[in-house]
Amino acid sequence: MASSKPSGDVRSADLELAGRIRSGDGAAFEALYRQHATRLYNLASRMSAGATDAEDLLQDIFLLAYRKLGSFRGDSSLGTWLYRLAMNHCLDVLRNRQTRMGQVTDSMDEPDAVPVAAPGPGLGAVSRIDLERAIEALPPACRAAFLLHDVEGFGHHEVADILGISEGTSKSQVHKARLRIRAYLGTR
Secondary structure, eight states: OOOSSOOHHHHHHHHHHHHHHHTTOHHHHHHHHHHHHHHHHHHHHHHHTSHHHHHHHHHHHHHHHHHHGGGOOSSSOHHHHHHHHHHHHHHHHHHHHHHHHTOOTTGGGSTTOOOOOOOOTTOOSOOHHHHHHHHHTSOHHHHHHHIIIIITOOOHHHHHHHHTSOHHHHHHHHHHHHHHHHHHHOOO
16 A cells, blocks of 8 residues: 555645645535545445445545535545544544443453353354454454455555544554454354
8 A cells, every 4th residue: 555645646635636625626525535435335335234324324435525624635636634534533433322322342351251252162264254243343443443454455654644533553553453353253
């Protein structure tokens, strides 16, 4: 994946597109949507674990992007800026949902925590459903770092930029996520 610092041409194009959107150019916003909607939908879908929630999140993300486009300075690419906005929104929604449900998101860190039920023994290859459930069981911060790094292919420096964390924290979160997924799936 390319560096999160855009080249001069990309930076100029991103700033020009953002300027056109801010000035009310609907075609420019449509171009932004078409360019990024699929990847942001996939991110929202993985973070929310549901198509309906993902569609709602995608709408919210683009509404937020429209409202906050004035804060885009071109320090990173417009795509990275959108990813960070999307990830932060998804994390906020997850945290609010977990708070409402009374769940503790980091209970897996506790040594005496009850392990998440793993699929039964004797199953062959890991099914996609089992993997999706394992990812859903991750605390939001681990899930976000894991999805951005291992699924979307961003480097740790880009994950750090998108999530507003250090590169070391990104590495730690991805490592914890992998360990938890392995534990959930058993010894396959």
